[in-house]
Amino acid sequence: MEQETKWRIILAIAGACVLCIIGGLIYGCGREKKEEPKVLDYQQTTDPAAIQKKLDVNQGTAREITREIYHVQQSDSPPAITYYVQAPDLTSGAEKVAQDIKTEQPSVPAAAREKADRTVVTANQEHQKVDVYKVNLRKPHKIKAGVMYAGDRAYYGVGYQQGKWEGMVYTRTGKKIEAGSITYTIKEW
Helix, strand or coil: CHHHHHHHHHHHHHHHHHHHHHHHHHHHHHCCCCCCCEEEEHHHHHCHHHHHHHHCCCHHHHHHHHHHHHHHHHCCCCCCCCCCCCCCCHHHHHHHHHHHHHCCCCCCCHHHHCCCCEEEEEEECCCCEEEEEEECCCCCEEEEEEEEEECCEEEEEEEEEECCEEEEEEECCCCCCCEEEEEECCCCC
C-alpha cells in the first residue's frame, strides 16, 4: 500500500508540473505581441524615470536598462552593425529607423529587426548617429539539472522553470521518478 501511495504522490507532483508548464506556455503565448520601437532623446537613455515611463517597465528594470545603455555608450567598442539612412536631421533619422524596424523593411539589418522585449532608438547628437538598443527583459523558459542528497542517497534531477514557477523530478537509477518538487520564486533581485 505504501508503494501505491508514493506513486500517487509522484503522479500528483508530475501532474502539477505539467499543468504549470501548460499554463505558463498559454500565458507566455498570450503575451507574444510585437513591441514597437520607442524613440527617446539621448539624455533619456540615462534617466531611469524616463525609461520606466517610456518603456513601461518597473523601477528596478529601468535602472538595469539605463546602466547597460550607459556601459554601451561609454565603451570604445564599435557597434555590432552599421547602416545608413537618408534624413534631413538626426531626429528625423531616428524616427525613420524606428519606422523601418516597425515595418520590418529589408534595408534594416537583421540584428535591428530581431525580436526583443523592447527596442530603443535614439539620436546621438554628439557622435552624429542613431543608436538602436535591443532590450530583452527576461528569459522565461529554463531547463535545469541538479543533484539532491537525502537519506544517504544521491538523486539526480531535471526540471523546467516558467517565470517564477519551477518543477523538478528526481531519480537514482534513471528508470523511474523517485521524487519531485514544485517551487515558486517569491522575490528576485
